[in-house]
Amino acid sequence: MSCAEPGGGVGDGPTLRLVLGDQASRSLSALSDIDQARDTVLMAEVAAEATYVPHHPKKIAFLFAVMRHFAAELEAEGIAVRYIRLDDPDNSGTIGGEVARALAATGARRVVCTQCGEYRLDRAMRGWAAEIGVPVDIREDDRFLCARAWFRDWAAGRKQVRMEHFYREMRRATGLLMDASGKPEGGQWNFDKDNRKPPDDRLGGGGAGGGLFGPPAVPSFAPDATTRAVLDLVEARFAHHFGDLHPFDYAVTRADAETALDRFIAERLPLFGDYQDAMTAGSDHLYHSVIALYLNAGLLDPLGVCRAAERAYREGAAPLNAVEGFIRQIIGWREYVRGIYWLRMPDYAETNHFGAVRDLPDFYWTAETDMACIAHVVDETRRLAYAHHIQRLMVTGTFALLAGIDPKQVCAWYLAVYADAYEWVELPNTHGMALHADGGLMASKPYAASGKYIDRMSTYCRDCRYDVKRRDGPDACPFNYLYWDFLMRHADRLGDNPRMAMPLKTLARMGDDTKRAIREDARRFLETLN
CATH class of the missing domain: 1.25.40.80 (Serine Threonine Protein Phosphatase 5, Tetratricopeptide repeat)
Structure with a gap:
């Protein structure tokens, strides 16, 4: 389904067809009616998209390699592609700037694109028609099953x-x-x-x-010459970003991605x-x-x-x-x-149900912490630009919830470090599910948990310097006293939630001395986070 935005319309003459980095699909709505005799596809590696958060080098390399391979596939089909590399000396640094340059270079009289995945870029795209002076047709992204x-x-x-x-x-x-x-x-x-x-x-x-x-083993794909060139570029430009670029073995073509899928289903x-x-x-x-x-x-x-x-x-x-x-x-x-x-959006990103304001701890970037679970997940994230959903939700996410970390800082971290992260998928999962910052729009209860959950569902606690069985004291697992401190700090907010009734009853039965010890442990730990 096509949905022209204000200023859109079909128009006549050659068309510029924009394909964004996460749109490597031949079935993309922006390409559905392409006229190979007159139209040009624009794809651009731009600094603004690579740096609005410090994306993991593997993530940047993955997307640039995917883009270059997809552009080659389109060209092999006989489609004219204007491909702007990051190191092109005339690169404007933004998607909008490259659209304007491409219009001038090709003589195209309209722009056709597919809905993007992030509100900040969507807002910019809606302004292009007025800024550039040509119709802009923003079509629905019908690769999703739900419009x-x-x-x-x-x-x-x-x-x-x-x-x-x-x-x-x-x-x-x-x-x-x-x-x-x-x-x-x-x-x-x-x-x-x-x-x-x-x-x-x-x-x-x-x-x-x-x-x-x-x-x-998860399938491994050796980089070809195109991907190796991308790796060289990313290593030169983004080595200071969090994360290991090498080894790089992700699929960057549809054929290899389908092989990865087939192997998963079979094995x-x-x-x-x-x-x-x-x-x-x-x-x-x-x-x-x-x-x-x-x-x-x-x-x-x-x-x-x-x-x-x-x-x-x-x-x-x-x-x-x-x-x-x-x-x-x-x-x-x-x-x-x-x-x-x-x-x-955009109001969703501004919610902060628990009023969390603490800065993101340094160990989310360094993995230097005695908490074995956090250290392992951050290390895996650094090496692979990947961690599975429970690691994200119940380890790094739960810690941020219990410690009262500023939701914007937490969301920016998740967006930066994972190769699959775009704001449309990252923000609700982090802001709503992991942090409950939306006040319960998505989740019926906060995903707050003590170390007991991590001990039950992982092997991390076996080699941890902290004792997951202890609730308080210098050797206790920080998740334990942070969990009870979280409940004490937010008991009024949580009191009407029937799914929190049992832990709140347990909290009410605790003696004053126990509560004071928990509060003191939490205070001492949180004051030394950074």
């Missing part, structure tokens, strides 16, 4: 805009995992109760190649459900797919991905709990957070 307008209509008038309700609508609309009578496969919508196995020792020793019982999907919440120091990826960066950059089609997983279930190659959990992440969470983002 922005459909989500607005669905959310209108609802007291609670919950993902679970949205997910059921998406299952019905797509037909995924639905039986012949129109009911969910297996008689229920959600198999989360089957997807919470803690790690066992068999998951630990596999390393990069798995092991006798360990998870199989790791069967146990993905069981261990999707588990965390272990012995394996970076466990049974996770590691395809979010490919989905979010346009290399994979979300519905095609889900159908491939569903096919594995229908053919008996993967159990229902694994396939349902995987599909829910894509047509449930992925589509839902995008809907929330465009429904509530």
